[in-house]
Amino acid sequence: MNNLLPLFVVGCGLWLSFLGVWGRLSTFRTGSGAGSAGEPTSRASAAVTVKAKVPTSLRIKQIGGLFWFCMGIATLWFSGIRDPRTRPNSWTLASVGLFWVVIGVWEFLTTVPRRVRRQLLSEENGRLAEIVTQHVEQAFPEGHVGLVVGAIAKDEEILLGFGARQVRGSQPPDADTVFEIGSISKAFTGILLAQRIESGELELDDRIAELLPEGWSLSEPAREITLRHCTTHTSGFPRLPANLLGISDVFHMLLGGDPYRDYSEEEFRNALATVKLTCDPGTEWGYSNFAAGLLGFVLATQNGTDYETLVTSKICQPLGMHRTTITNDDWLREHMPANYRFVLNLGPASFGLKSDEWQLPNHLAGAGAIRSTGRDMMTFLKANMGLIPTPIDAAIQRSHQVLFQERADRAMGMNWIRSFESAISQNIIWHNGGTGGFRTYLGFTEDHQYGVFVLSNTAIVGVDALAAGILKTLVRDQGPVSLPQSMATPR
Template identity: 30%
Template sequence: MLHWNGRGLRAVAFALAGSIGLAQSSFAEDRVLSEAVDFSGQVLYLQTDVPGLVIGAVRNGETAVFGFGETAKGSGKTPDGDTLMRVGSVTKVFTGAVLADLVADGSVKFTDHLQDRLGWNVTVPAMDDKPIRLIDLATHTSGLPREVDREPGPENDPFSTLTKETYEKALAEGVQLFPAGTGGLYSNFGFDMLAAALGSAAGKPYDALLAERVLEPLGMTDTTFAPSEGDRDRLMQGHNFDGSPLPDVPNTPVMSGASGLYSTANDMVKWLKWHLDRFSPEMAEMRFLDHAAYVQRDALDPTYGFDESGHMDAMGLGWIVMQPEGDRPLILQKAGGLQGMFVYHAFAPTRGVGVFVAINEFDFSASMLMAEVVNGLISDLAPR
């Protein structure tokens, strides 16, 4: 949690607020929420010294979104709730939600084997006679590596070698690192396979399936795998570790499950608001399945790649589950980073509070602080 100790930090934050470049895309009637989100965003922006930052939050159905800095260095344009950005691995929890919806309507089962659902002409590895199941892919327990081994693509199209054929070759060569269900290893490979399997099971391209099952029902009109040319003027520029701009580069169809989505703070607030409407009858079975913890940490050996934004106690469908601790309630969270963007979102499903934040520069210390601030803000707005 980020603590505001002493009057000095508060005085500095408010003294500089006028020069930060504040944009309010929504102002909640809940004045406590607005003040907490605004102030947290101001201080986080000052501490990280990134080019730009957007923060949004939900509390008991009320929402607030604030932006600071610039969408790109020197642009003079302050980000707001409609600023478009890559959300990287936050894509995974959308893939998990699609899985939850298909399980809810009986189209698939969590225990279906990847081999039976993938629909590719390849034999999926099964170490120690433990087939990889859909639930293993969704909880990072498949034994598949973090990334598929591939040739690097050109600078202006680095993902061009991330193809179905690349994945088929890896699967055929027995790429699995440990038997499915026995360990936990964060895997982009696994979530790309999950999306491919879900699209095959539904008989349609995965992007169409995601739109049908999640994006359209939630009204997330700015969440997409491929922004239109007309939308590019509101795209947030990502920056590398040295502060240089990174190009926005195209996705390939096979990376849809792990990292391909673009979205806005306003759409991410809609997403969080849906998760927090836990007594709504609309899509209730899907939400119930999506919020469950399926694998406890103490059941896994090894566990690697889960704790950058807070200690993982259990795994949901792409969600990192953090059990209550001290004043902090139960939290489901997921972070992402791609092409110079770091994003993080988390919510307390029983407390009605969720927060999304994004920065447009690769800075690991800033990304860790960002998660700390969000988790602390949830604790402040919804203490146990």
């Protein structure tokens, strides 16, 4: 029995640690870590400080940390390290005890709540600010540095900045702070395609091979791929071009480098000519930056321009999104925050590993090259929700329509993902994004009554669960509207 006691104690510690980690992973997936709204927040537009609340999963992790720490101290005490002759294994026991102490301190300190700076970036709306702030408070211990969050509930909206532009900074990101929005760029590409469909210039079932520049070609299996396949992730293309990442590129990326920095148009052309499909086109869903980048490239080429010029002239200018761009300039560099691939929070102290900015070349830009601000993303969200009149309304709404039913609760529009959320009994139309140092999300309910976006300058922690939690709370708080039967079922 005495021999089993150490195993039992160690098992308890491992179980507590597992529960804490599992709780955090569950929060990332479902947003279940968000609870009811807390105390009313300040109505001042100046930056204020709120204390991050610790969700149950992190409380369990704290208890696990204390457990390991106490076990380590006890092991060190009884190891006999002061007189090794009395215990032959004293150095081994001491090493184990020291390891447990380090694990315990790390587990505990990474869950200590921090003071979170918050700045109101729009007109005050007390209830919306409460909901958003309460969710962000619970998410911050997971490792965020800076966030900009926009939320819309029926005829009300709020824009808030949280945290800081850099680790150990004091200034929250504002409405003009620039973030790499990553794969939310695909939603822009979908709208560009919808515009060409609306105008009659292209058809969804036009083959990509016939739209490539002269002298370009696709491998034999890929020649039947259409615009529809590319915009619904059913092309059978791999996630990335086979010749994008060599061994040195992988190491460069792990060290925070830009994996796209040296990927030439000639390499892209060769990748198309030799691409191997993972399935027959139109039969299976498989997320592909390669196919989305190709779609953006084809649309720009057909228009006789590059992707940035196309998205600026066809979407950003009509919507008045004047700070949404791809190319770096002096204003953008001044307003871009530090961005981090990894952040370690040890109580009040934080440490971060920075990432290079990602510069996707023109031939892959449609997959994730766009940078934008909270102010512009609020405009983009409202345009997609139909809350403001725009000259491209028809194309925007067309881009949301179902083109491929992946499974019962998820379908694809023109690069938009449509997920049925049983908690609110309707579909959410959304896309997320991630680059080396940024994570983003933008989504709204199909009834166009509720929407949210989150921009983060930390890549190690996702924002999907945070955004989904806010969105669900908005619907529950204000009550769902009556939906047509077709909108109240998965599709």
